[in-house]
Amino acid sequence: MSVPVFVISLKSSSDRRENTHRQLEQAGVKYRLTEAVDGSALNDDDIRNNNDFGIFKTGIYSRYLRKEEIGCTLSHLKIYRQIIDEMIPKACIVEDDNVYSSGFGNLLEAIENNTGLCDLLYIGHRSECSSDAAIGRKTPLSGIDGYFIGEPFELPYGSHGYIITCEAAQQLLDNAYPVKAPIDVYLGNSAAIGIRTMLLQPPCVFSDPLFLSTIQDETTIVVRNPVSGAIRNLLRKNRMIFGILKNGTIKLRILRNSVLRFLRKNGIIKNRYARGIN
Numbered sequence: 001m002s003v004p005v006f007v008i009s010l011k012s013s014s015d016r017r018e019n020t021h022r023q024l025e026q027a028g029v030k031y032r033l034t035e036a037v038d039g040s041a042l043n044d045d046d047i048r049n050n051n052d053f054g055i056f057k058t059g060i061y062s063r064y065l066r067k068e069e070i071g072c073t074l075s076h077l078k079i080y081r082q083i084i085d086e087m088i089p090k091a092c093i094v095e096d097d098n099v100y101s102s103g104f105g106n107l108l109e110a111i112e113n114n115t116g117l118c119d120l121l122y123i124g125h126r127s128e129c130s131s132d133a134a135i136g137r138k139t140p141l142s143g144i145d146g147y148f149i150g151e152p153f154e155l156p157y158g159s160h161g162y163i164i165t166c167e168a169a170q171q172l173l174d175n176a177y178p179v180k181a182p183i184d185v186y187l188g189n190s191a192a193i194g195i196r197t198m199l200l201q202p203p204c205v206f207s208d209p210l211f212l213s214t215i216q217d218e219t220t221i222v223v224r225n226p227v228s229g230a231i232r233n234l235l236r237k238n239r240m241i242f243g244i245l246k247n248g249t250i251k252l253r254i255l256r257n258s259v260l261r262f263l264r265k266n267g268i269i270k271n272r273y274a275r276g277i278n
């Protein structure tokens with residue numbers, strides 16, 4: 001296998017490393033372990049006063065990036081620099097808390113022969129608005145039945161598994177600073193700087209729910225104001241309730257849009273999007 005595989009892992013995460021080693025060894029995949037940047041070790045004052053780190057805004061909340069999010073982003077950028085310095089044409093980057101599909105090694109070889117028109121291929125991803133995989137066009141993956149490659153129909157999220165070219169790594173690195181968003185958000189919007197992005201469907205790399213996230217820790221949020229922090233912490237401490245409300249809202253939105261499409265299609269209500277079109 002000519003595409004090198006980089007595994008990002010904190011030095012202290014021995015259980016994750018062992019789990020990753022066992023799975024990749026069984027799949028016959030050789031890998032290079034890259035020590036992650038420990039965001040929790042970053043100093044709060046340095047983060048607030050460092051122009052490299054911006055403010056990430058989502059929904060009604062505004063906050064500074066978590067230290068762990070900064071560390072995670074810097075870990076991926078660290079590998080991009082290594083890919084560029086070593087002039088590696090294409091590389092696979094995975095994180096250490098993954099579960100891999102059976103036949104992962106063979107799948108990587110098949111993917112390598114099918115990504116000539118792609119700068120960034122998500123082999124692990126999720127939808128922008130749910131925990132399901134993102135969706136996109138489907139061109140059969142030559143050599144492996146049941147897998148497809150194609151352009152995404154929505155912004156894909158997740159940084160736990162992807163293949164990237166040296167040119168794309170350079171583009172992402174050139175535009176990375178100041179860091180304003182978590183790496184999965186940054187990658188998801190990479191098409192904005194001309195990076196040709198595709199999805200593997202279904203994904204073959206999944207985040208393992210048995211491992212608690214080292215990023216989503218409410219005790220390490222550096223917030224802009226106490227009210228914002230209190231709200232975010234309350235939501236995170238009640239993840240189950242928040243998840244039910246979020247998924248319910250998404251389903252109601254989908255139902256509303258479906259009803260509106262039906263009414264417009266049957267002429268029951270006017271299609272305001274088609275005014276002036278014959």
